[in-house]
Amino acid sequence: MVMSICGLIMLFVLPELPYVSGYILRLIIGASIALIICLGLNILTGYCGQLNIGQSAFVMVGAFTSALLNSKFGLPFWATFIPAGLAAATVGVFFGIPSVRLKGLYLALTTLGAQIILAWIALFGFPITAAGFSVDPIKIGSIAFNTPQKFYYIAIPFAVVMTFFAKNMMRSKPGRAFIAVRDNDKAAEGMGIDIFRYKLLAFAICTFYAGVAGSLLVHYMMWAQLESFTLQDSIWYLVMIIVGGLGSIEGTIFGVIFITVLKEIVFVIGPIAETKLSFLPMGAGSGLLLIIIGGMAILFLTVEPRGLAHRWNLFKAYYRLWPFGY
């Protein structure tokens, strides 16, 4: 209890610390938004066992809904983030309908289809989305949250609240139902759980989270553009929850932080490697870095395939039982 209060206070004052620069804050905000997306994804894939390879398309639905409502009708963020979430949830449930018949990897294909189809609609369906357009920043009263220092105080509370809801949801009836569906859905059905309804609920929650995150994202960047939501991103979200630990809320946090740092290393050190190694063909420096990062990640997974959360639990157990850890 004390730890959590301390933790919250620390989070609150972080931007004031001397060496925490705008860049670091941007990374943290990016990670918080990714956290919301991954929480939703973990609920669907980790707890309910339905593999979802199209998450960033649902983020996109929420993002564009919010951005278009803002751009065309001038609605502020506070009025659009719920509709954005709902819009994404509706689309999500629609793509979840095949789950009545499809299982596992075949269902994953539906989500991949969602990614491709939605991206195509965004590109060719509405001329404005292809170009990218600007979005107003979030405002409370007269304060506009248009810098990382200010947006931090939107992003972190949202992330905390969504995490809180997720954790609680998973401890309640739907959460247990999801786990039952994941572990053995025929058995769950036999016990009286309406698996179709719960699968759709999981889709809805997952994509609602995605939609809200999307809405946050466009208001943070103050720019809505198609290229921010690609298949690559969907796959990275999956990687984040896998590395963090499926079916674990703390795991999501670990995974998001780990992968964000990993990617950032490529983005920052890559260009430096490039200049140092300019005698090699162009792109070699970044390529070398990719090899190192990818290799390290693979090594990590071979050592701990159940993700960081598992390690964390082992560590906690070790700490609790010390010195009687046998």
Next chain:
Amino acid sequence: MEFIGSLIISGLMNGAIYGLVALGFVLIYKSSSVLNFSQGHMLLLGAYTFWFFKSSMGLNLYLSLLLAIGVGFLIGILIERLTLRRLIGQPLISMITVTIFLSLVIEGFVSLIWGSYPLQHIAIFSNQCFNIGNCVLTTQNLYAFGLAFSTALALVLFFRYTNLGLAMRGVAEGHQIMQGMGISVKKILNISWGIAGMAATIGGIILGSTLGFRLGLSHIGLLAIPAAFIGGLESPEGAILGGLLIGLCESIVSGYVGNAAGVPAAFLILIVGMIFKPYGLFGLVKIERV
């Protein structure tokens, strides 16, 4: 009339390539139960290896082809040994993630050696054409289709009618059973991945010589995935058929609706189709017991 004819030909040709890549995908899934997200990148590596032999080392076309295919086989084995071997028994999803990271490593490796800028073109197929009525059938289309299709067919026959093929199908059913029967599961796994690597390389060579040798080739691997699913993840024949179907659909829909609507349309049809046949056209229906 001739428009749809040329669309069909175009679609079949693309489809044969997808089918070949999908075949490799299905092969890996059958033997190790892994969804290999790096199939597209294996294709990329195979294509670049061929380029290396033909362009950098200036070897003869057929020799380069042979060497590249051989190296493709080795790459498949190497990948299997280094990564998947350690993950036997771990949850499926970790193995999938490893293949995702693997695709990064392969991309990095390719960038390191050859750079990220597209490479000089190699023309394998001569450019002539036959005119059937007003349809255009280019020799490139023919060769590409022929190569892809015959390789795929050869592999399917291999599975059905040879002992090794039989052993591979057995391993797909259950590793322990096969070990109990005295078949070296390790060797079979090696060979499966090797063949998948080979299939990816051939696909890569064809795609590279038509689309150009560039990093974007790995994205084509993406389109092979639905092809693998249409036919059912356990069926090599299904993979080829799936590839052809996806190619046709993509070509025809893009041709008539425009705006490259083919790819999303293919997925749409796939999703609807799967509702009726949840395990793909030829996939094995999983009998679930509680």
Next chain:
Amino acid sequence: MTGKGIFHVFFTVLIASFLFTPLSTAHAAGPTGEVVVGNISAMTGPTSGTHMMCQSGSRDYLNYLNETKGGISGKDGQVKVKYLAYDSQYVAAKAKDGFARLREQGMEILTHCASGHSDALMMDYEQAKIPLVTGSQGVASLWSDWAYGNYHSGIANMIRTWIVWQKGEWVKAGKPGGTLVLGTITTDEPYVPLALWDIDSFVKEQGIKLVKETIPKGTTDASPQLLRLKQAGAKQIYVLSSANGAVVVLQSAKSMNLDIPLTQCAAATLGDVISLGGPKLAEGYQGEYFFEPMSENPKLKASPGLELARELWKKNHPNQSPNDMYVNGVLSGMVIAEGVHLALNAVPPDKLNGETIKKYGFDQIKGFSGMGLTKSITYSHDDHIGPKQVRYWVVRNGYVEPLSDWMPTTTFRIPKK
């Protein structure tokens, strides 16, 4: 070491590096006597090839100035250039993060060759008062007072200018056939809807007919679409795609013995297509250039700017074949140097920052030709488009030759929000 042990070490290293990063960004703006130029573009991923070429061009040129002339000088002093880069993988969110980081490292001028980023970063560079010198204008950035282009006149003007040229040639030839029918073949890349923005009204205005066909990105065969264009009677075809798409189109065209001339849009240069597809395949292919091409055509005399670009290439990339996007980068570098030079004529080095460089530097650029590399760049109050002049070239025997003289581009701008 056990698995657990490796893991602990690994995790510690990772956390340590995470904590270390803030310390490494803690330097303030560089010492006076130095101006920091930042480049944010894709250095990994499929689009990285062209972006890297561009980056290399501007970086090599600015380093060359540092080495041979001690930097950039003006009446009031001299500065060296420090060149930093950030890999955005062409994702807008990362580009913004990169902007923040480079800003912390003292960046005063931003450059790249990415139209998407020219737009996505607009809010950032306008707010931070950092001028952008871009080798590829976006849509919104065409309206920005802080963005300066040195290449094409905006994505929507590529096909418009081509249509104007084609119409001109057709009128000169006595209007054969009554109506001019032109065709375009496109791939499904994100800039295509922008390139064709409201094209139907333009076409109507010009009184011609435009037939549009698309090919999916992964296809290996464009013959059905080319066949349809032929049957529609298109006299010339504009290829709206990257070099790879162009190679596919060319292959299909050659197989079909298509006799309709094809023109490449500025998204790729003829040089790219030659190096990707080979000289035989590219024979007869037309394209557009806003500067002089790298192609070492013995019949053409190279301008001093082009000679310099070629030298820089040979020095820095000895084992690779030359590339036109590199020239684009070099030109960006030259524009940057000119801007800083002009600014140094007005303010001393310690007063140099984004604002002053823009006000006394870029805004004053008139008739700049980059040592003959391009026709003439003039930036005026509402117009930072760039050269606004294009020249059409054609591939003959593996070299590019001019097909037309320099002509003005159209200057249509996609309306703001």
